[in-house]
Amino acid sequence: MKHSMKVNLQVWRQKNTQAQGNFENYSVETNPDMSFLEMFDVLNEQLIHDGKEPVAFDHDCREGICGMCSMVINGNPHGPKQAITTCQLHMRSFNDGDTIVVEPWRANAFPVIKDLSVNRSSFDRIIASGGFVSVNTGNAVDANNILIPKDIADEAFEAATCIGCGACVSACKNASAMLFVGAKVTQLSLLPQGQAERQSRVVAMVNQMDAEGFGACTNTGACAAECPKGIPLSVISTLNREYTKAKLNGR
Amino acid sequence: MGVLSFLFSSSIGRKLVMAVTGVSLIAFLVVHCAINACVYFMDGGATFNAAAEFMAHNLFIRLAEVGLIGGLLIHIVQGLSLTLDNMKKRNNKYGSSPKRSNSTWYSRSMGLLGTILLLFLVMHLKDFWIVSRFDAQGGLTETKTLYHFMVEVFANPVPVTLYVLGCISLAYHLLHGFQSAFQTFGLNHPILTPMIKSIGVAFSIIVPLVFASIPLVIHLGLIK
Numbered sequence: 001m002k003h004s005m006k007v008n009l010q011v012w013r014q015k016n017t018q019a020q021g022n023f024e025n026y027s028v029e030t031n032p033d034m035s036f037l038e039m040f041d042v043l044n045e046q047l048i049h050d051g052k053e054p055v056a057f058d059h060d061c062r063e064g065i066c067g068m069c070s071m072v073i074n075g076n077p078h079g080p081k082q083a084i085t086t087c088q089l090h091m092r093s094f095n096d097g098d099t100i101v102v103e104p105w106r107a108n109a110f111p112v113i114k115d116l117s118v119n120r121s122s123f124d125r126i127i128a129s130g131g132f133v134s135v136n137t138g139n140a141v142d143a144n145n146i147l148i149p150k151d152i153a154d155e156a157f158e159a160a161t162c163i164g165c166g167a168c169v170s171a172c173k174n175a176s177a178m179l180f181v182g183a184k185v186t187q188l189s190l191l192p193q194g195q196a197e198r199q200s201r202v203v204a205m206v207n208q209m210d211a212e213g214f215g216a217c218t219n220t221g222a223c224a225a226e227c228p229k230g231i232p233l234s235v236i237s238t239l240n241r242e243y244t245k246a247k248l249n250g251r
Numbered sequence: 252m253g254v255l256s257f258l259f260s261s262s263i264g265r266k267l268v269m270a271v272t273g274v275s276l277i278a279f280l281v282v283h284c285a286i287n288a289c290v291y292f293m294d295g296g297a298t299f300n301a302a303a304e305f306m307a308h309n310l311f312i313r314l315a316e317v318g319l320i321g322g323l324l325i326h327i328v329q330g331l332s333l334t335l336d337n338m339k340k341r342n343n344k345y346g347s348s349p350k351r352s353n354s355t356w357y358s359r360s361m362g363l364l365g366t367i368l369l370l371f372l373v374m375h376l377k378d379f380w381i382v383s384r385f386d387a388q389g390g391l392t393e394t395k396t397l398y399h400f401m402v403e404v405f406a407n408p409v410p411v412t413l414y415v416l417g418c419i420s421l422a423y424h425l426l427h428g429f430q431s432a433f434q435t436f437g438l439n440h441p442i443l444t445p446m447i448k449s450i451g452v453a454f455s456i457i458v459p460l461v462f463a464s465i466p467l468v469i470h471l472g473l474i475k
Contacts, residue, residue: 012346023346075349082351101347108340171349173359174337176262206263215340216262216333218361219431225353234439241437243263250254 004031005096009043011055012103017111017119023101032092036079037062037069039091056115062087064228067163070170071116072103077167077226085165085228105166107175109213120166122212126181127164129208130201133194152190159187161229168223168231174215179223181209182235189242199246206243263435265333270435272326273428277454279319284458287465293474296398303397307383327369334362357423358431364424371417378404405469418463425455 006029014021030039037059044054060068069086073079079089094100110118168179185202188194217236224233257264289299306312357364383397391397404410429451468474
């Protein structure tokens with residue numbers, strides 16, 4: 001059994017936000033059991049050994065739940081497989097000798113910090129614009145203190161699985177953030193907590209989304225197809241409904 | 252304007268305008284298609300001419316026509332400005348295109364398909380609408396009915412080809428637009444949404460097919 005493989009990489013290198021970037025070619029000896037990020041670790045070891053600048057890329061948990069890793073791999077955010085993050089992509093998904101193009105999320109609202117690392121603070125500002133929720137610390141609240149029907153809880157949970165990675169924005173031809181905002185608005189509008197702010201929250205979040213420079217949704221469905229958590233396109237429908245209702249109520 | 256200003260400023264409001272005007276245009280297509288299909292009565296265009304005559308001189312229809320043109324203009328202006336704005340949201344383009352397809356080409360090309368339809372409409376309105384609505388342009392007479400105009404225009408293979416191409420653009424524009432409008436309205440239902448999608452596909456095939464068939468059958472002399 002062959003346990004090593006060689007891939008050719010075309011990696012986007014950009015010194016900082018203002019600099020012009022360009023693709024650089026690298027060749028990496030890797031093995032099929034490595035994750036895509038581990039393969040990048042090998043590349044960086046090589047670069048450091050050769051006295052060159054390592055490639056900057058975002059990563060944290062490396063178990064597919066934190067939303068830090070990004071990378072557009074051969075044109076697809078998080079690579080060729082569906083419903084996984086880049087850290088869960090393994091080199092066995094590629095063939096020996098493949099050429100792989102790796103670039104950052106590209107959107108004006110996600111400026112490149114360096115190489116493959118982009119600034120996703122615009123997502124944080126959208127969340128912040130939605131307002132706060134009060135959470136009592138100390139002892140855990142009684143489990144069934146607030147009753148929520150199972151189907152509603154499931155639907156809210158499905159939306160809540162969004163890890164805020166930004167693949168939706170990177171896949172959208174309009175760089176629209178509506179799948180992300182839709183997931184957050186769907187989750188919050190379904191649950192009994194925070195109903196008083198339901199309408200003002202959706203208007204504030206959409207205003208912030210527009211101000212950050214994200215595009216408008218044209219329902220192509222690219223976002224949902226690329227989402228590592230499988231957030232459905234229906235959350236955008238819910239967002240449209242919540243926003244329109246709030247606006248017609250004069251919010 | 253006040254509370255309704257969001258319809259021309261916010262991303263969702265602007266999409267809502269596209270959806271409302273789009274659905275009105277779909278409703279218009281039903282009427283237009285039904286009248287055109289009257290040529291298949293094979294009565295030398297008598298039923299078709301009668302229907303066209305009714306549409307041209309009924310006060311209610313003429314008033315609705317003003318609304319239709321208004322809606323069409325808003326759909327065009329808002330559509331173009333949205334497309335141009337959306338194009339400005341990613342200044343640095345990707346160096347690679349998706350290996351795994353994540354959307355249909357026509358859903359990504361609504362601006363282009365719409366522009367082709369706009370060019371088609373200019374030709375189409377000049378061919379038929381102007382002559383039937385404005386008497387100064389010659390107008391319709393007993394011996395020069397709208398059906399006669401059709402036979403005259405479609406004798407030439409060039410307009411026949413352009414009309415068929417226009418109908419193909421319409422089919423793809425509708426294939427995405429029909430269901431997209433209901434998504435924008437916020438309508439999302441486990442039973443209704445799949446139904447709307449199926450109706451949308453059927454509508455996008457049948458209606459442009461009926462439209463495209465008429466120049467062809469007239470050109471080939473299949474109907475009298």
